[in-house]
Amino acid sequence: MAKQPELDDFRVPYFDDGKKNTKFSLDAFDPSAKPFSTGSKDSDRSRLSEIGAQLDNLQERLHAQRKRRVLLVLQGMDTSGKDGTIRAVFHEVDPLGLRIVPFKAPTPVELAHDFLWRVHSQAPAAGELTIFNRSHYEDLLVPTVVGELDAKAFEQRCCHIRQFEEMLAYSGTTIIKCMLHISKDEQRSRLQSRIDDPTKHWKFDVSDLDARKQWDKYQAAYRDALAATSTDYAPWYVIPADSKTHRNVMIAELLLRELEGMKLEYPPAKESLKGIKVE
Amino acid sequence: MAKQPELDDFRVPYFDDGKKNTKFSLDAFDPSAKPFSTGSKDSDRSRLSEIGAQLDNLQERLHAQRKRRVLLVLQGMDTSGKDGTIRAVFHEVDPLGLRIVPFKAPTPVELAHDFLWRVHSQAPAAGELTIFNRSHYEDLLVPTVVGELDAKAFEQRCCHIRQFEEMLAYSGTTIIKCMLHISKDEQRSRLQSRIDDPTKHWKFDVSDLDARKQWDKYQAAYRDALAATSTDYAPWYVIPADSKTHRNVMIAELLLRELEGMKLEYPPAKESLKGIKVE
Numbered sequence: 138m139a140k141q142p143e144l145d146d147f148r149v150p151y152f153d154d155g156k157k158n159t160k161f162s163l164d165a166f167d168p169s170a171k172p173f174s175t176g177s178k179d180s181d182r183s184r185l186s187e188i189g190a191q192l193d194n195l196q197e198r199l200h201a202q203r204k205r206r207v208l209l210v211l212q213g214m215d216t217s218g219k220d221g222t223i224r225a226v227f228h229e230v231d232p233l234g235l236r237i238v239p240f241k242a243p244t245p246v247e248l249a250h251d252f253l254w255r256v257h258s259q260a261p262a263a264g265e266l267t268i269f270n271r272s273h274y275e276d277l278l279v280p281t282v283v284g285e286l287d288a289k290a291f292e293q294r295c296c297h298i299r300q301f302e303e304m305l306a307y308s309g310t311t312i313i314k315c316m317l318h319i320s321k322d323e324q325r326s327r328l329q330s331r332i333d334d335p336t337k338h339w340k341f342d343v344s345d346l347d348a349r350k351q352w353d354k355y356q357a358a359y360r361d362a363l364a365a366t367s368t369d370y371a372p373w374y375v376i377p378a379d380s381k382t383h384r385n386v387m388i389a390e391l392l393l394r395e396l397e398g399m400k401l402e403y404p405p406a407k408e409s410l411k412g413i414k415v416e
Numbered sequence: 417m418a419k420q421p422e423l424d425d426f427r428v429p430y431f432d433d434g435k436k437n438t439k440f441s442l443d444a445f446d447p448s449a450k451p452f453s454t455g456s457k458d459s460d461r462s463r464l465s466e467i468g469a470q471l472d473n474l475q476e477r478l479h480a481q482r483k484r485r486v487l488l489v490l491q492g493m494d495t496s497g498k499d500g501t502i503r504a505v506f507h508e509v510d511p512l513g514l515r516i517v518p519f520k521a522p523t524p525v526e527l528a529h530d531f532l533w534r535v536h537s538q539a540p541a542a543g544e545l546t547i548f549n550r551s552h553y554e555d556l557l558v559p560t561v562v563g564e565l566d567a568k569a570f571e572q573r574c575c576h577i578r579q580f581e582e583m584l585a586y587s588g589t590t591i592i593k594c595m596l597h598i599s600k601d602e603q604r605s606r607l608q609s610r611i612d613d614p615t616k617h618w619k620f621d622v623s624d625l626d627a628r629k630q631w632d633k634y635q636a637a638y639r640d641a642l643a644a645t646s647t648d649y650a651p652w653y654v655i656p657a658d659s660k661t662h663r664n665v666m667i668a669e670l671l672l673r674e675l676e677g678m679k680l681e682y683p684p685a686k687e688s689l690k691g692i693k694v695e
Contacts, residue, residue: 270512
């Protein structure tokens with residue numbers, strides 16, 4: 138009998154795992170695989186809705202407790218489905234409890250600071266579930282691909298990221314990082330459909346094709362970035378994402394596991410309120 | 417035949433409406449009325465879900481166009497349902513397109529600035545729909561009730577608010593302000609149920625009862641604040657809110673009308689993309 142897939146099979150080996158980490162390769166993960174699919178799109182959708190309701194409840198506890206913080210980082214090539222994930226996975230979650238932070242190309246003011254400055258100011262507060270739609274990892278990937286970051290500077294940034302994330306985790310933040318892994322073929326078809334549908338042109342910029350031309354360089358940069366920054370306090374997961382429903386279910390399952398693992402409870406009743414009659 | 421209720425019947429007369437404005441009184445609005453209810457809770461819920469889907473579509477256009485901004489301000493006494501409104505009305509709207517900003521008691525840093533400072537920094541950007549869960553109006557209401565703002569200072573703040581909101585509107589922001597109007601009896605029952613249910617204690621602070629003791633003063637402050645800051649560029653609406661489903665439907669209808677009135681269209685197709693084949 139085939140082994141049941143486990144979420145941790147898709148976790149990038151930790152940076153300090155030595156040999157295991159060195160061997161890590163994105164090619165080992167099939168972007169079209171659907172290990173966490175329940176069998177059909179329909180049942181995937183009901184599973185997603187089921188998890189959504191649980192996430193909503195867990196998020197309310199997180200909020201009520203106001204102690205822990207949760208940070209979900211979404212990274213992936215263009216069209217890999219970061220926006221779609223947020224829409225689908227958090228559909229059932231109270232918008233009050235979510236904060237979504239998109240990171241675009243840095244502005245001149247942001248560039249005038251260190252690369253973690255704009256990110257730190259958006260880190261989740263106690264009781265918050267914050268989603269980074271792209272993140273500080275862009276500042277590792279893009280400059281590497283365009284040749285502005287040499288190997289030594291890359292290592293230095295990875296080191297700063299590890300230290301930064303360790304500090305967030307130490308301060309009560311659960312960090313979950315997902316790389317939405319699509320194939321080059323799937324990206325072609327998604328980009329083409331944006332071009333062919335004039336009502337989707339607003340989602341498309343010709344420069345998106347430039348990044349595609351650098352596909353292999355990006356994959357290599359992702360590999361190196363993930364290998365150097367997957368840690369027990371801020372692990373990376375590779376999410377097979379050619380199938381949108383699979384991607385959504387897998388990320389939802391992952392979040393559910395992590396939030397359940399936090400043992401979030403409502404704060405205890407306040408004795409001082411006992412018997413009060415409102416006038 | 418009774419006149420069909422119209423949303424504008426619940427709009428606070430504009431500040432420069434002279435006599436009409438002076439006569440404005442909250443007592444003229446019955447908090448338990450359900451003028452926009454469709455008849456039953458069930459049909460209200462389906463209407464809400466129908467509007468939700470339309471709001472989702474309009475919000476996507478707003479986002480695609482990246483020109484206009486929308487600001488919804490929610491104010492009301494404790495338990496009037498600000499959180500519940502956000503949850504119910506925006507359930508169908510893509511979380512990507514929403515930003516919800518809660519304003520609590522100002523921090524020392526915030527107090528070291530003018531009262532609009534923290535609010536301005538959270539104003540919606542182009543393409544954004546931002547919801548203020550409480551707002552700069554707290555800085556008008558609370559200090560008035562506790563006696564820290566005399567009539568002259570109150571007028572001055574109202575004037576600054578009008579000028580600030582005029583500038584936001586001039587710069588492309590559609591501003592909609594809702595006062596969730598509940599009765600003193602309804603608040604008693606909602607506060608009591610929070611006290612009687614230990615799992616809801618986290619939502620309750622004994623100081624909430626102090627504000628209730630000042631009920632009449634708050635109602636008077638609300639009256640004066642609304643009368644002095646309802647303008648054609650940033651109108652106030654009184655929302656009868658003893659019924660939660662009515663409150664939700666009415667606010668949803670209002671938003672729908674305003675967003676539809678903005679004539680939001682997707683940006684035109686890009687000629688430059690025509691015929692491109694992705695390699």
